[in-house]
Each structure stands twice: as C-alpha cells, then as structure tokens.
Amino acid sequence: MADEILRLEGLKVHYPIRSGFWNRVTDNVKAVDGVDLNLKQGETLGLVGESGSGKSTLGKVIVGLEDMTEGDLIYQNEDLNSAAERRRVKYNKDVQMIFQDSLSSLNPRKTIYEIIAEPIRNFDPMDPVDEDKRVRELLDIVGLPQRTVFQYPFQFSGGQRQRIGIARALATNPRLIVADEPVSALDLSVQAQVLNFMKKIQKELGISYLFISHDLGVVRHMTDNIAVMHHGRLVEKGTREDIFENPQHIYTKRLLAAIPSVNVSERAENRARRKQIEQEFDDRFNEFYDGEGMPLPLVQLSETHYAALPKQSEKE
Amino acid sequence: MVGDDLLNANKVTVSFLIDGEWQTGIYDVDLDIAHGEVLALVGESGSGKSTFATSVIGLHNPNQTKVTGSITLDGKELIDLPDEEQNKIRGEKIGMVFQDPLAALNPLMKIGQQIQEALDIHDVYQKDQYYDRVIELLNDVGIVNPQRTANQYPHELSGGMRQRVIIALAIANDPDLIIADEPTTALDTTIQAQILDVLLEIRDRKDTGILLITHDLGVVAEVADSVAVMYAGQIVEKAPVQELFENPLHPYTRSLLRSNPKAEQADDELYVIPGTVPALSEMDHHKDLFLQRVPWMQDQADEDISDDLVEAKPQHFVRGNAWKTFEFQDEKG
Numbered sequence: 001m002a003d004e005i006l007r008l009e010g011l012k013v014h015y016p017i018r019s020g021f022w023n024r025v026t027d028n029v030k031a032v033d034g035v036d037l038n039l040k041q042g043e044t045l046g047l048v049g050e051s052g053s054g055k056s057t058l059g060k061v062i063v064g065l066e067d068m069t070e071g072d073l074i075y076q077n078e079d080l081n082s083a084a085e086r087r088r089v090k091y092n093k094d095v096q097m098i099f100q101d102s103l104s105s106l107n108p109r110k111t112i113y114e115i116i117a118e119p120i121r122n123f124d125p126m127d128p129v130d131e132d133k134r135v136r137e138l139l140d141i142v143g144l145p146q147r148t149v150f151q152y153p154f155q156f157s158g159g160q161r162q163r164i165g166i167a168r169a170l171a172t173n174p175r176l177i178v179a180d181e182p183v184s185a186l187d188l189s190v191q192a193q194v195l196n197f198m199k200k201i202q203k204e205l206g207i208s209y210l211f212i213s214h215d216l217g218v219v220r221h222m223t224d225n226i227a228v229m230h231h232g233r234l235v236e237k238g239t240r241e242d243i244f245e246n247p248q249h250i251y252t253k254r255l256l257a258a259i260p261s262v263n264v265s266e267r268a269e270n271r272a273r274r275k276q277i278e279q280e281f282d283d284r285f286n287e288f289y290d291g292e293g294m295p296l297p298l299v300q301l302s303e304t305h306y307a308a309l310p311k312q313s314e315k316e
Numbered sequence: 317m318v319g320d321d322l323l324n325a326n327k328v329t330v331s332f333l334i335d336g337e338w339q340t341g342i343y344d345v346d347l348d349i350a351h352g353e354v355l356a357l358v359g360e361s362g363s364g365k366s367t368f369a370t371s372v373i374g375l376h377n378p379n380q381t382k383v384t385g386s387i388t389l390d391g392k393e394l395i396d397l398p399d400e401e402q403n404k405i406r407g408e409k410i411g412m413v414f415q416d417p418l419a420a421l422n423p424l425m426k427i428g429q430q431i432q433e434a435l436d437i438h439d440v441y442q443k444d445q446y447y448d449r450v451i452e453l454l455n456d457v458g459i460v461n462p463q464r465t466a467n468q469y470p471h472e473l474s475g476g477m478r479q480r481v482i483i484a485l486a487i488a489n490d491p492d493l494i495i496a497d498e499p500t501t502a503l504d505t506t507i508q509a510q511i512l513d514v515l516l517e518i519r520d521r522k523d524t525g526i527l528l529i530t531h532d533l534g535v536v537a538e539v540a541d542s543v544a545v546m547y548a549g550q551i552v553e554k555a556p557v558q559e560l561f562e563n564p565l566h567p568y569t570r571s572l573l574r575s576n577p578k579a580e581q582a583d584d585e586l587y588v589i590p591g592t593v594p595a596l597s598e599m600d601h602h603k604d605l606f607l608q609r610v611p612w613m614q615d616q617a618d619e620d621i622s623d624d625l626v627e628a629k630p631q632h633f634v635r636g637n638a639w640k641t642f643e644f645q646d647e648k649g
Binding site for chain 1: 592
C-alpha cells in the first residue's frame with residue numbers, strides 16, 4: 001500500500017492526581033499508556049474500544065487538542081514533538097477532526113459561511129472573492145444547497161450539521177482526518193448518507209481517516225485496518241479480516257460477541273455464545289492482563305496481525 | 317411466555333398547540349402489549365415514538381398537548397386521569413427507564429435513599445422492609461455488591477451501573493409494564509448486552525410487559541417478541557419479530573433494514589433513504605407519508621389510504637397499498 005503518513009511510538013497521556021500536603025502529585029490516571037500505531041496514505045484505520053479506553057484522548061493528541069506525556073508523533077517521517085515543529089510543517093493544516101456532537105462543535109452564533117471560512121482564514125488566507133468561491137465549493141462537495149450559506153447551525157438537521165463539520169474539516173485540504181464517533185448520534189438513514197459520503201471523498205481526495213467508534217458494525221463497513229484499545233493500551237491490531245474473522249484477544253472476542261445481530265432465528269445461540277465469552281473473559285482476565293489490570297505487550301502473530309497475548313499461547 | 321393483554325392503545329392521536337394551531341404529531345395509533353411481551357417501537361428521531369410513551373404515562377403538558385383515543389392498562393383507562401391517580405399508576409403499575417441515566421438520578425442523594433424514596437411514595441412495601449427491598453432490587457439488576465452501591469452517589473458509578481440503578485428504580489414497586497425509552501443508546505455494546513439481559517430476566521421472572529423504544533435494529537432483533545414500526549406519527553407495520561425481519565413489507569421498513577450496515581456487504585455503498593421526515597405542519601396523515609421519499613412512486617404519494625392497517629399475513633399488519641408494488645430501483649427488472 002501507499003506511503004506512511006502518521007506513526008505514533010510509545011504514546012502516553014497521563015493525568016496527574018494531586019492530593020495531600022502541598023497538593024503533590026500522588027498518582028497518575030493513565031488515559032493512554034504506550035500506544036504504537038501507524039497510518040498509511042488513503043487508509044482508514046478503525047480505533048475501537050469502550051468508553052474510557054482512551055481512544056478519544058488518542059485522537060485528540062493527534063490533532064493537538066491534548067498534549068502527550070511521553071512518546072513520539074512522526075508525521076511524514078518528521079518527528080513532531082513541539083507546537084513550533086507542528087506549525088513549521090503545516091501539520092495543523094493537514095490534520096483535521098470531525099466531532100461526534102455536531103451541535104456543540106459548531107459555534108451557534110456564526111453562520112455556516114463563517115464556520116467553514118474560519119480554517120481557511122487561519123491557514124490559507126485568500127482574498128474575499130476566492131474565499132467565497134472556496135466556501136461554496138466546499139458546500140457543493142458535502143452536498144448542501146448554496147442558499148444555506150448564511151444560515152445558522154440550529155437551522156439544520158443532525159445529518160446536515162455533521163456535513164457542515166465535514167466541510168469545515170475539508171476546508172484546508174487535509175491529508176488526515178480524525179473522525180471521533182462521527183455517526184453515533186445519527187439515525188440509520190442519515191448515518192448511511194454520512195458514511196457513504198466519507199468514503200466518496202476519500203476516494204476522490206485520497207484522505208486518510210482515523211475512525212474512532214464503539215460501533216463495530218460501522219467500523220467493519222468503513223475501515224481497512226482496526227486497532228482495539230482497552231485500558232489505555234492496544235490489545236489487538238490487524239486487518240479487518242484479522243480482527244473479525246480471527247480475533248485472538250479475549251477482549252476483542254468479547255466486543256465482537258456483544259454486537260447485536262439482526263438474525264432473529266439465531267438469537268438464542270448468539271446469546272448463549274456471548275454469555276460463554278463473557279464468562280471466559282472473567283475467568284481468564286489474569287492471564288491476559290498484568291497485576292495492575294493493564295493489557296500485556298503486543299505479540300506479532302502474522303505480517304499484519306498483533307495481539308496482547310500471554311507468553312504461553314504464543315506457541316499455539 | 318406471552319399472556320393476556322396488558323396495555324391496549326386504541327386510536328391514540330396526539331396534537332400539539334404550535335403557534336396557536338393544533339398540529340397532529342401522532343395519528344391513530346393502535347398497539348397492544350400482553351403480559352410478558354417485549355414490544356419494540358422503532359423509527360427515526362421525530363417519528364413520535366417517545367411522544368407515544370409520554371402519553372401512556374401522562375407526562376405531557378396538558379395545556380399544549382391533546383391526547384384522544386383510549387389507552388387502557390389492565391382495563392383501566394389512562395387518558396385524562398386526575399393527577400393523584402396518574403401518580404399512583406406511574407411507578408406502581410408502570411415503570412420507566414430513560415436514555416440518560418445521569419439526568420434521571422438525583423446527584424445529591426445516595427442510591428439507596430433514592431430507591432427508598434420510590435418505595436415510600438407507593439404503599440406496596442412496609443417501611444421496615446425498605447432496606448431489604450433496596451438490596452434485593454440492586455441484586456436483581458446484577459449489581460455485585462449491593463450494600464456498597466446503596467451507599468454511593470450517582471457520580472461514583474459508571475454509565476452501565478447507573479442504568480442498572482434506573483432499572484432498579486423502575487421495578488421497585490413491581491410494575492406490570494416497563495417503558496424503556498432508548499435504554500441502551502448511551503452505553504457501550506458490551507454494557508448494552510448486559511442491560512438488555514437484565515430487562516429480559518425481569519420479564520421472565522415477573523411476567524412484566526415491556527415497551528422498548530429504540531432506533532437500533534440490532535437491539536430489536538435480539539430482545540423483542542413483536543415490533544411496531546413508526547413513521548411520521550403513524551404505525552406503518554406491525555409483526556412478530558422474526559416475521560418482520562425476514563419478510564418486511566412496508567417500503568419504510570424495507571428501506572431501514574437495507575440501510576443498516578451488514579457484514580456480507582462490507583464494501584458496498586450503504587442504502588440511503590432520500591429526503592427527511594416531513595414537518596408536523598406538512599403531515600397529511602391520510603396519505604402514505606413515506607412515499608414522499610420514494611421518488612419513483614410519486615403517483616401513489618397523493619393517494620388517500622385507509623387509516624386501518626391491513627393484515628397482509630396472519631399477525632402481520634401493514635399500512636396502505638404501496639407494499640404490494642414497492643421495489644427498490646436496482647431491483648426493478
């Protein structure tokens with residue numbers, strides 16, 4: 001596949017807990033605790049896990065909304081560890097984000113024009129005529145009518161607002177978009193629209209996505225590769241087939257078993273299997289997690305497939 | 317498992333006073349739930365599912381909302397009940413589970429106190445039984461250490477635990493019917509599965525009827541006995557769960573099922589339903605409103621159709637005539 005665009009090495013985000021005398025740092029919340037990931041040009045990488053697993057924090061570190069405690073962020077072979085370096089290589093222009101809640105992520109007092117023009121003014125100032133042309137072009141790309149350009153966010157439906165968020169993310173011609181639960185607030189029919197649309201612009205513009213979601217059905221539909229996160233670390237990563245057809249870690253198995261199936265005739269079996277896997281997860285937790293409840297280091301299983309397995313099952 | 321009728325809704329119509337005019341949000345809804353039955357009410361946001369639930373429990377604002385028709389619970393009429401009687405029904409006969417568990421709990425009260433308060437309002441249990449009942453309830457919803465949880469505040473609990481507490485509150489006085497409005501939408505998939513298990517266990521043990529409101533077809537397929545599909549304030553299709561998934565008839569049901577991402581077609585484009593639900597003021601409930609969103613069936617969109625559903629197959633009801641001829645465009649030969 002194509003060139004690597006982003007690599008994370010040993011990324012850690014720890015939040016200090018202060019207490020006691022002098023308000024000293026007594027402990028850390030390890031939101032992200034040593035994650036290695038890479039993303040190729042034009043690829044969609046799915047990042048899945050339950051709430052509190054650290055997946056959103058990881059996304060925020062990538063777009064620069066959150067600082068890392070330790071680790072390296074390597075963008076197109078350049079190690080970017082300070083804000084100054086990020087500015088130098090136009091990283092902030094190249095990497096954009098789509099948020100889950102389209103209403104709270106759009107300024108209610110700004111028109112759609114101002115919302116979409118803001119990143120252009122930040123990164124790529126142009127004269128008003130060109131700017132107007134560019135905003136209208138973006139509205140076209142996301143399929144919103146031109147007459148909406150001076151309306152306010154509350155005048156749109158959820159699906160339309162999500163597209164405004166996408167238009168804003170596209171305004172700077174980004175190379176990578178971090179999409180944090182972009183469709184989980186949407187109805188099924190609107191969700192289909194937004195997902196199709198994200199795939200379409202990816203094909204046309206060659207954008208990479210880091211697609212963060214807890215909905216495995218959607219992730220299966222959207223991604224090429226998947227990383228599964230639990231307790232701030234990766235427990236498994238591989239191609240879509242590796243994860244869905246051949247899951248190795250008990251947590252991945254448990255996530256997969258919990259996806260509701262639309263196959264009504266098999267629901268008794270599905271339920272029994274899910275219960276059995278939940279039981280297995282509880283029984284074997286100590287094998288797969290260390291004394292502090294943290295996942296073990298990843299072990300390579302095949303060219304593409306990694307999982308945090310205990311030592312003895314490596315031989316299997 | 318499914319027994320006699322528990323809830324009967326008959327020709328329920330709900331109108332709202334908007335800008336001085338009465339506009340119809342729900343039109344002519346018939347629904348029955350039996351003891352021990354899980355009925356799923358599905359539809360997009362704005363289709364009126366939650367409005368229907370609030371009219372059953374009388375939580376609507378009487379100055380701006382008009383509910384007509386009949387809703388009976390074990391033969392007792394619920395519409396236009398006086399407040400005191402309404403309060404007795406809520407909690408004692410009907411338990412409610414809402415989507416956002418944090419908003420439904422009092423942040424300043426310990427879990428145990430909140431459940432005791434629910435017991436105190438109704439006279440089902442004696443005062444000296446309260447503590448035991450609280451522990452029993454927390455146990456029933458699968459909380460591992462009920463003594464400890466009873467002594468905690470809502471913010472100390474995870475989302476899944478809070479939703480279990482909400483369910484414990486809903487079943488505190490052994491209601492006959494539970495109305496669960498998107499009970500798992502805010503939760504992770506693994507927690508969702510556990511919460512649904514809890515609801516089903518309660519149903520199995522107490523023969524409770526459950527009205528499950530959701531937009532998640534996966535959840536419906538996992539737990540419902542029967543399904544009613546709602547569009548623009550009307551029921552467009554009603555059938556036992558397996559029949560509905562294997563043999564959907566109404567164009568809306570078929571479109572919804574088709575836009576759900578499926579494992580087999582992971583790389584295909586998803587099916588998109590064009591257009592949006594019409595605004596309240598534009599809803600003409602004598603027509604098949606979904607046909608506005610089917611560009612190739614415009615000839616039928618203006619046709620007046622009967623208010624009654626047709627029994628297309630035994631137990632399988634569908635609205636209008638469009639289902640007889642509806643085809644997706646790519647299926648047309």
